[in-house]
Amino acid sequence: MHFIRELPYEIATDIISYLDATSLCSISTVSKSWYAVARCNEIWRKKAARWQLNIPQHISHYQLDWYHVYKQRHILDSRWNNGRVATHYLIGHIDSVYCLQFDKTKIITGSRDRTIKFWDLATYQCTQTLAGHEGSVLCLKYNDQIMVSGSSDTTIIVWNLKTFRPIMRLRGHTAGVLDVCFNEQYIISCSKDRTIRIWDIMTGRLLKTILAHNGPVNAIQLYENKLVSASGDALIKMWDINTGECLRKYEGHTRGLACVRYDGTKIVSGSNDKTIKVWNAETGECIMSCEGHTDLVRTLNFDQDRIVSASYDQSIRVWDIKTGTCLLNFQSGHTSWVFDVHFDSTRIVR
Known part of the structure; x- marks a missing residue:
């Protein structure tokens, strides 16, 4: 030896x-x-x-x-x-939490109680509450400078994350704003009114309105100049945000879609048909279908290894993105529906 x-x-x-x-x-x-x-x-x-x-x-x-x-x-x-986890509950909202995003230091949540709350990830305490919407906060996205939130009051608010004050309010949708995203040039929103709207991020001016689907546009995801939308009409569509042209349709779900994610090569979608589908973004081919949820798949996210999904069946599932195998299935711990879920390598926040 x-x-x-x-x-x-x-x-x-x-x-x-x-x-x-x-x-x-x-x-x-x-x-x-x-x-x-x-x-x-x-x-x-x-x-x-x-x-x-x-x-x-x-x-x-x-x-x-x-x-x-x-x-x-x-x-x-x-x-x-x-599936061994440590669970922490954030107590503060007085009604359902519809949306969230997080980074290494904070979680930001939007609620039916019409507020947006900031939470410290080290202490799990609420550090800031923003009130500005007159209806439920249905969606939000942020970077290190601004946050964009959409509401059932049909408006979008752009917030300054240094001062925690509104910069501007965008009006134009005729029904609730269901999802938002943005880049250096544009804010993009989708609505129950079946449209996608593109706004100038500096001025708030409405640049383009796309009559996108035959049902509510429930979710959108932006990658470079391409936008993917998912609708209650059971279709996914890809758009060129510079021209407003529909580049491709993705057909395969049998009921309305509730969520979609896109990384430039793959699209992952969740539907009221209880399935998750993975698509080749360029060819439109459905690569894989993940089955196991027993109710609408309300929210999902993915990385190069796995998909994490949450459903109205009150469960959270982790899937192998290469094989479609369900790796974990555990109860969310909530007593009602899970509306949003995000994850990184160390934690799932729902």
Whole structure:
């Protein structure tokens, strides 16, 4: 066993690099020599490469403790695989929460109580409440400068996130605003009035109105100059936001759609037909259908590995995006419908 001490360090580490992580951890307990070789930073960097980790450009990989990085990511994967979670409840809204978004420090929620609340992710306490809409806050999106919210009062409010005050209110829809998104040039909204409206983000001027569907436009997702919309008419459509031209239709759901997400190559949609479908965005082909929910699929999100969905059946499911296999199925913990869900590698917020 102590031949490892007789070999040059580079050769020893090259030999044991072929071992799996469990074996590497086991041999590190044999002796100090084995421990030193088994903890080689370069070995663990190569092991961690399978996750395609997003390391900030200003950090050199030589600065990282790759054994620690691998260990933390392995623990995280284990939690995703077995559904073991720590649950925290945010108490403050006095009615249903319809929409949310979060980042590393905060969660922002919109509610039927007509308010928008900011929550500190470290303390889970409400730090700010915004009131401005005269109806339910149905949708919101934000970046580090502004937030755009839409309401059943038919208006859109653009908020300054530095001062927490409204910048402008956009009027034009004739029914509730169901979803919003924006980029550097445009704010885009969709409504129960069956239209998609495109607004100038600087002035608030209405630039274009698209009679988009034969039913409520329940969800939209923007990627570069392409917009995907999902409707109660059971169709998904792709639009060029510069021209307003419909580029493609996606047919396959048998009932109305409630949610859609688009990343430039794939579209994932959820419907009242109780299914989730994954589409090739360019060809329009339905790649996969995920079945298991027993009621309308109200909200979903996805990344390169998984889809997370929530349904009126009060469950949250995690799906393998490559095979369609349901990896986890657990009750949301809520006593009524889940309206929105977002996730990153460490948490699901619903």
